[in-house]
Amino acid sequence: MAFHYNGSFADSQSIVGISVGKSGRDALHSKLLINFAGYCGELHLAFHNKTVFSNVFEEADKYIWDAPRGIPLSRLKALAAKCVSIIKKIDQQNIPYAIEYKGMRKFNGEGIYDDYRTGSEFGLTCATFILAIFDSAGLNLLEWENWPVRSNDSVWFDELIRYIDTARARRWTVMSDEHYNNLKSEANCKKIRPEEVFSAVYSIASPQKFCCSEMIGPFVRSHILGLA
Amino acid sequence: MATVELSYKKNTSIPSVDRKYSVDDTSLNQNFHDVSVYMHKADCNECSIALRHTSTRDYSFLSYSVSTSQHSLSGMKDYALFITSEEKDLLKVTAFILQLQKIYNESSDNALVFIFDTIDTWNIKEDYHMFEKLFTVLLNKTYNEDVYISILASTLSLKSNPLRANYFSYVKEQLKNSYSEEELIIVLNGL
Numbered sequence: 328m329a330f331h332y333n334g335s336f337a338d339s340q341s342i343v344g345i346s347v348g349k350s351g352r353d354a355l356h357s358k359l360l361i362n363f364a365g366y367c368g369e370l371h372l373a374f375h376n377k378t379v380f381s382n383v384f385e386e387a388d389k390y391i392w393d394a395p396r397g398i399p400l401s402r403l404k405a406l407a408a409k410c411v412s413i414i415k416k417i418d419q420q421n422i423p424y425a426i427e428y429k430g431m432r433k434f435n436g437e438g439i440y441d442d443y444r445t446g447s448e449f450g451l452t453c454a455t456f457i458l459a460i461f462d463s464a465g466l467n468l469l470e471w472e473n474w475p476v477r478s479n480d481s482v483w484f485d486e487l488i489r490y491i492d493t494a495r496a497r498r499w500t501v502m503s504d505e506h507y508n509n510l511k512s513e514a515n516c517k518k519i520r521p522e523e524v525f526s527a528v529y530s531i532a533s534p535q536k537f538c539c540s541e542m543i544g545p546f547v548r549s550h551i552l553g554l555a
Numbered sequence: 556m557a558t559v560e561l562s563y564k565k566n567t568s569i570p571s572v573d574r575k576y577s578v579d580d581t582s583l584n585q586n587f588h589d590v591s592v593y594m595h596k597a598d599c600n601e602c603s604i605a606l607r608h609t610s611t612r613d614y615s616f617l618s619y620s621v622s623t624s625q626h627s628l629s630g631m632k633d634y635a636l637f638i639t640s641e642e643k644d645l646l647k648v649t650a651f652i653l654q655l656q657k658i659y660n661e662s663s664d665n666a667l668v669f670i671f672d673t674i675d676t677w678n679i680k681e682d683y684h685m686f687e688k689l690f691t692v693l694l695n696k697t698y699n700e701d702v703y704i705s706i707l708a709s710t711l712s713l714k715s716n717p718l719r720a721n722y723f724s725y726v727k728e729q730l731k732n733s734y735s736e737e738e739l740i741i742v743l744n745g746l
Contacts, residue, residue, distance in 0.1 A: 364664040399742045401700045405708040408667035412675065415668075434675075465708045465745040533744075 341394040342407045345457060347525040348390030348551055354483075355551060357453050357521035359460060360392055363407035366414055372456035375424035375491075375500050380414045389554055391547075395528045398466065406464040409434065413460065423506055425450030426484075427516035428471055434463040449509040454524040467534035468527045474517045474537055484514055522547040648688045652696070659702065667705045674709040686710065690718040694725050700733055700742075707746040 342363045350356035358371035368382035384390070395403065413420075413434050422440045429448040434440055440451065440459065451459055461468045488511060494500045495507070502510075526543035527535040651673055659666035677685055693706065703726040713719050727743060734742055 364662070364668050397741070399738070401704040401742060402708075404664070404667055404701050405705040408664070408705055409671050409708065411668045412671035415672065463711070465711050467745060 343403050343410070344392045344394045345525050345528050346390045346392035347521045347547065348386065349554065350389075353552065355521040355548065357457055357524050358390070359410065359457050361407055361410045361414070363404070364411050366411050370410055370414060370460075372422055372424070372451055372453045375450070375502055375506075376421055377500075378417055378420040378422050378456075380417050389551070391525075391551060391554075393525070393528045395468075395533075397530060397533060402464070402466060406461065406466060409464045410460060422456065423450030424452065424502075425506075425510050426452055426455075426513040426518055428452075428455035428458055428519060430459075430462055430471070434460060449506065449513070452519070452521075454519050454521045457524050458519065468524065468530075469519065469540065470534045470536050471519055474519055476515060476517045480518045481514065483518070520544060520548075522551070648685055648692050651689070652692055655702070659698070663699070663701060667701055670702070670705045671709050674706070686713055686716060687718045690716070690722040693722055697729070700730055703729065704742070704746070707743075711746070 342361070344360035344362075345357060346360055346369065347355055347357045356371070358369040360369050361367065366380075366382075368380055369384060370380045371378075373379045398406075420440070425448065427448060428451070455471075458468055458471060491500070491502065491507065491510070495502055522544040523540040526540050526547055527533065529535075529543060530539060654673075655666055655669060658669050674689075689710075707719075707723060707726060710716075710719055723743075723746070727739065730739055730742060
């Protein structure tokens with residue numbers, strides 16, 4: 328099973344890792360861990376327009392992490408280099424928070440989540456943020472095209488909208504009406520969960536299929552929610 | 556690349572240059588935002604050095620003939636008069652290759668970051684010809700596998716470019732020395 332944080336990269340030979348942990352009562356959050364070219368820390372989409380790189384492992388006791396399996400070192404190095412390129416321009420990032428992942432955009436050299444293919448998606452979650460970075464380095468972490476829409480995601484979605492309503496009212500976040508409406512239109516879209524992105528590290532042959540994530544994901548979730 | 560001793564005289568766009576510098580002289584960084592070395596062509600003995608001034612961020616170019624040791628300094632406008640846009644692309648690509656080699660000699664990890672920092676900033680539509688030149692120049696240049704992979708990963712948006720396909724095939728041949736056929740499929744998957 329995954330390593331627990333110990334305040335630094337537990338395995339000094341790992342250059343990329345994925346972590347997942349508690350961010351609320353029942354909510355999980357995922358992050359990408361980097362240890363490459365002098366950059367060691369965690370990169371994640373904290374919320375709407377809030378991309379963060381921290382060389383301090385925040386709330387380490389609530390997170391577990393592991394390094395991807397089955398990905399050749401050369402590919403991991405390219406991924407890590409891409410991450411560093413993104414981190415170096417982190418102040419210029421402006422990544423909206425939205426749910427459905429369509430693989431429509433890439434991170435360009437300015438670290439910006441940018442239009443790439445025809446069509447568009449509204450933004451990323453903490454989980455699809457990781458998918459998008461892997462995708463930008465030519466690595467498909469999950470078979471996200473085949474993810475199903477699940478009815479129990481609506482509970483999470485309703486809570487999210489309630490939180491955003493509060494956050495907007497109290498000015499914790501600045502979100503345009505247009506983006507808010509786009510986000511609300513994603514009520515019945517497929518959602519890739521943080522624990523499912525994390526579970527892909529155990530996939531020997533990427534991309535991981537839904538059936539595998541469906542099996543490992545709940546185990547990861549219950550393990551994390553059981554952490555002190 | 557070997558250090559090339561250069562000297563050049565005062566120019567309105569580059570203050571404090573009435574002294575000798577070498578390409579690798581770190582004192583250059585005190586006056587200039589960045590320094591790029593451009594080789595014109597493989598069979599040409601001239602190189603150009605682009606100097607970007609720290610305060611103004613203006614470019615000036617120093618042309619240098621390796622065979623005659625002669626040099627000339629000109630501003631960007633003058634320089635643009637005697638090179639075509641295609642030649643500028645080639646200069647930019649060649650500068651990229653030279654810088655890559657220099658950084659790679661210092662740190663292979665930093666070289667990979669440099670690849671993504673640089674190539675991803677090239678505009679796919681406007682700089683399309685530059686990508687073609689990149690792949691042409693890269694063919695038959697031997698790097699380690701990490702560099703090959705990072706260059707391919709940083710040019711994913713050009714998958715349909717036939718010259719990239721040539722480069723991909725070239726890299727595949729090179730990597731056959733390091734991997735079995737099965738491993739190679741995993742390494743190149745998605746690129």
